[in-house]
Amino acid sequence: DAGITQSPRHKVTETGTPVTLRCHQTENHRYMYWYRQDPGHGLRLIHYSYGVKDTDKGEVSDGYSVSRSKTEDFLLTLESATSSQTSVYFCAISDMGQGKAYGYTFGSGTRLTVV
């Protein structure tokens, strides 16, 4: 199911360093999302985008920024990584907004460890 790829798949970084995760789609979908998944918390929305240069915050956006300069790429940046940002990060795409009758397609995830 390629259509959506995340890079890198795994990363170990030091506290205080900047980190950028990339999500690339070939489906030309308008909506793109970044989630983090942690035990006991499920999937929590960090940021999302509803078009090129149009982004909005999710429920856990502190410490994260995003950019979407073209339809196919959505970047998530940790400006100064902290140990609390150790997590598995998932990107998702959606053909239509509102999620009403359209599901998300998820990438395979990036496992980030901040030491």
Add this chain to the structure above:
Amino acid sequence: TQLLEQSPQFLSIQEGENLTVYCNSSSVFSSLQWYRQEPGEGPVLLVTVVTGGEVKKLKRLTFQFGDARKDSSLHITAAQTGDTGLYLCAGAKNTDKLIFGTGTRLQVFP
């Protein structure tokens, strides 16, 4: 605040048994989706239900959306080891974002 609660959190059963997973909320959703996630991979959409009372079947899996569109259930008949995984419900509230449940981790033993 977690708007979607799933139960049970963990389920461990033998192959051939039946099981039901519940997804409950005090909020009304315009639609609800179920995903399955395997280790090291992202969630994969199984089904979307949009009408109160709707029942959908996917082979041995039966999904139901509550009449009031606040809850849903997933029933698996004659579970197989291949059903093992994390099951997530997710609700849409006429916004651009889905709200995910806490998940049910299912282990099916041979």
